[in-house]
Amino acid sequence: MRKLINAPADVVADALRGLAAAHPSLRVDPEGRTVVRADAPRPGKVALVSGGGSGHEPLHAGFVGYGMLDAAAPGEVFTSPVPDQILAATLAVHGDAGVLHVVKNYTGDVLNFRVAAELAEDEEVEVAAAVVNDDVAVEDAVHTAGRRGTGGAVFVEKIAGALAEEGARLAQVADVAREVNERTRSFGVALSSCTVPAVGEPTFRLGEDEIELGIGIHGERGRERVRMMPAAEIVDVALTAIDADVPLRGAEVLVLVNGMGGTPLMEQYIAYAAAAEWLERHGATVARSLVGPFVTSLEMAGCMISVCRLTPELTRLWDAPVETPALRWGR
Amino acid sequence: MRKLINAPADVVADALRGLAAAHPSLRVDPEGRTVVRADAPRPGKVALVSGGGSGHEPLHAGFVGYGMLDAAAPGEVFTSPVPDQILAATLAVHGDAGVLHVVKNYTGDVLNFRVAAELAEDEEVEVAAAVVNDDVAVEDAVHTAGRRGTGGAVFVEKIAGALAEEGARLAQVADVAREVNERTRSFGVALSSCTVPAVGEPTFRLGEDEIELGIGIHGERGRERVRMMPAAEIVDVALTAIDADVPLRGAEVLVLVNGMGGTPLMEQYIAYAAAAEWLERHGATVARSLVGPFVTSLEMAGCMISVCRLTPELTRLWDAPVETPALRWGR
Numbered sequence: 001m002r003k004l005i006n007a008p009a010d011v012v013a014d015a016l017r018g019l020a021a022a023h024p025s026l027r028v029d030p031e032g033r034t035v036v037r038a039d040a041p042r043p044g045k046v047a048l049v050s051g052g053g054s055g056h057e058p059l060h061a062g063f064v065g066y067g068m069l070d071a072a073a074p075g076e077v078f079t080s081p082v083p084d085q086i087l088a089a090t091l092a093v094h095g096d097a098g099v100l101h102v103v104k105n106y107t108g109d110v111l112n113f114r115v116a117a118e119l120a121e122d123e124e125v126e127v128a129a130a131v132v133n134d135d136v137a138v139e140d141a142v143h144t145a146g147r148r149g150t151g152g153a154v155f156v157e158k159i160a161g162a163l164a165e166e167g168a169r170l171a172q173v174a175d176v177a178r179e180v181n182e183r184t185r186s187f188g189v190a191l192s193s194c195t196v197p198a199v200g201e202p203t204f205r206l207g208e209d210e211i212e213l214g215i216g217i218h219g220e221r222g223r224e225r226v227r228m229m230p231a232a233e234i235v236d237v238a239l240t241a242i243d244a245d246v247p248l249r250g251a252e253v254l255v256l257v258n259g260m261g262g263t264p265l266m267e268q269y270i271a272y273a274a275a276a277e278w279l280e281r282h283g284a285t286v287a288r289s290l291v292g293p294f295v296t297s298l299e300m301a302g303c304m305i306s307v308c309r310l311t312p313e314l315t316r317l318w319d320a321p322v323e324t325p326a327l328r329w330g331r
Numbered sequence: 332m333r334k335l336i337n338a339p340a341d342v343v344a345d346a347l348r349g350l351a352a353a354h355p356s357l358r359v360d361p362e363g364r365t366v367v368r369a370d371a372p373r374p375g376k377v378a379l380v381s382g383g384g385s386g387h388e389p390l391h392a393g394f395v396g397y398g399m400l401d402a403a404a405p406g407e408v409f410t411s412p413v414p415d416q417i418l419a420a421t422l423a424v425h426g427d428a429g430v431l432h433v434v435k436n437y438t439g440d441v442l443n444f445r446v447a448a449e450l451a452e453d454e455e456v457e458v459a460a461a462v463v464n465d466d467v468a469v470e471d472a473v474h475t476a477g478r479r480g481t482g483g484a485v486f487v488e489k490i491a492g493a494l495a496e497e498g499a500r501l502a503q504v505a506d507v508a509r510e511v512n513e514r515t516r517s518f519g520v521a522l523s524s525c526t527v528p529a530v531g532e533p534t535f536r537l538g539e540d541e542i543e544l545g546i547g548i549h550g551e552r553g554r555e556r557v558r559m560m561p562a563a564e565i566v567d568v569a570l571t572a573i574d575a576d577v578p579l580r581g582a583e584v585l586v587l588v589n590g591m592g593g594t595p596l597m598e599q600y601i602a603y604a605a606a607a608e609w610l611e612r613h614g615a616t617v618a619r620s621l622v623g624p625f626v627t628s629l630e631m632a633g634c635m636i637s638v639c640r641l642t643p644e645l646t647r648l649w650d651a652p653v654e655t656p657a658l659r660w661g662r
Contacts (some may be wrong), residue, residue, distance in 0.1 A: 003522070004562045011598075014562070018603040262593045265393070267342075271334060301335075
């Protein structure tokens with residue numbers, strides 16, 4: 001295994017020490033595994049807390065900052081954060097206006113966030129949860145009842161974070177988070193596996209000329225394995241699956257073409273060109289876009305496409321200023 | 332070969348179509364292969380033009396925008412742009428205050444930029460050049476007389492771009508570009524090869540447990556192949572090599588820990604943690620930092636560390652607002 005790590009057991013703590021050293025705007029606890037805005041708690045502001053397994057960076061810790069998350073709770077690689085950790089993040093940022101938990105739909109995450117919410121409520125902190133389940137590829141995969149939460153988390157965290165920054169109440173922030181999730185669909189394709197450091201072996205193996213359609217962000221099985229195809233055909237499979245679930249014709253959309261960690265930016269732009277053309281050809285208008293590695297699976301090659309059908313209000317919130325390590329504009 | 336491409340011959344044009352679709356702030360000519368600020372030419376402003384082989388994205392096209400480059404000329408993958416292309420970019424952005432060419436030190440790039448400069452001067456456009464040769468790993472490698480230009484290009488383009496944005500004259504902008512280059516050193520390590528699409532085979536092959544120290548950004552040979560080692564030791568090799576060339580003790584430094592394209596962000600932060608600790612232990616002060624994939628080699632795994640010894644003026648220019656697809660703050 002050739003990885004830029006010190007020891008498999010230390011990857012999360014070591015990465016958090018690097019995050020702390022690089023970003024004075026964050027307060028990082030590498031042992032307790034929380035990443036918090038340095039200016040938290042912000043009195044009177046609804047706080048947003050997310051978290052999940054590590055190995056998806058910059059999700060979620062890279063989205064902590066003005067206009068997005070107040071805290072993140074990173075678990076072990078591809079492993080849910082524990083309730084105590086989520087509780088610590090929640091208590092560190094609550095500003096007496098309530099806390100929204102943004103939870104990707106994996107059984108362990110949902111359970112541990114629920115336990116943490118109950119513990120927080122024991123301490124008089126009001127908590128609401130928005131579950132992200134945007135992946136159209138499969139239902140009831142390994143680790144998941146229902147649909148998996150993937151790239152749509154970026155949209156949910158950005159847009160709900162913007163509304164919270166404006167001073168909205170907890171119920172409103174939770175509603176917009178759920179609205180974004182409901183209007184968003186994603187589909188991912190793997191061109192290679194990834195290797196979890198503690199395992200030391202690839203999670204799965206693809207043949208020389210084989211790719212996997214509908215992959216999950218932990219390497220969970222997708223819909224099918226097929227022969228390698230041109231980028232435009234891969235994009236067609238992804239957008240056809242999304243469009244079959246929620247018709248895109250006539251919609252104004254926000255599009256994320258997301259690199260899975262091991263695919264060069266050049267190829268992500270090639271996929272984005274195909275996606276923009278596909279959407280135009282099918283009667284959708286791309287109003288906003290984002291290209292880059294935002295929700296990764298370690299060094300997996302491939303891409304995920306996420307599409308959100310915008311409203312004028314969601315567009316306004318997407319455009320609002322944001323200042324985090326991984327997403328920054330307008331401020 | 333599993334790549335998210337349509338056809339090997341089309342990768343540059345297809346990626347430029349994606350760049351154009353994603354960034355209305357850019358004027359992109361996918362056939363003529365130029366990427367220009369949409370608001371160019373800016374009368375009275377020194378224009379910065381860079382370029383080089385494709386496959387290093389976001390370098391250079393991702394750095395076109397306010398406070399950085401005015402134009403980029405992307406060549407074929409790992410191949411110098413041709414003089415006509417560089418000339419077209421130069422003529423598209425010159426605002427009667429002269430043009431600075433930022434050129435990475437590869438024989439083809441230096442030659443083609445020189446020819447383009449002569450052609451531009453035939454059309455009464457004043458051109459100066461700043462050559463970037465920051466790589467301490469090897470002298471006189473394949474494609475290069477002297478030292479190679481690598482990660483330091485990011486520092487040169489950002490800082491010289493900031494000074495140009497303030498209205499400095501061509502000689503001043505060229506001087507600060509050369510000053511940044513002189514104060515910057517880089518060293519890269521490969522944990523895997525990359526595959527040029529038109530070739531279809533990895534550029535080189537590493538043994539199961541082998542890495543290459545001092546690698547170039549096209550997979551050119553470095554100093555030596557060694558057994559895999561922990562991230563902290565890899566960082567020690569890189570910073571020891573830089574420090575041997577330009578002592579860092581007592582310096583205030585700007586540090587880039589740069590992912591080569593196939594290494595997850597988590598591992599880049601692990602390397603950054605080790606770099607920050609190494610520098611502190613050796614008496615240098617990290618004043619500014621950047622972690623992420625900014626100068627890549629397609630899907631090569633590994634990292635490059637670049638260190639610039641700052642002055643108060645260089646720090647001020649680094650902090651100045653910038654707004655490009657890949658680097659954005661303060662505006």
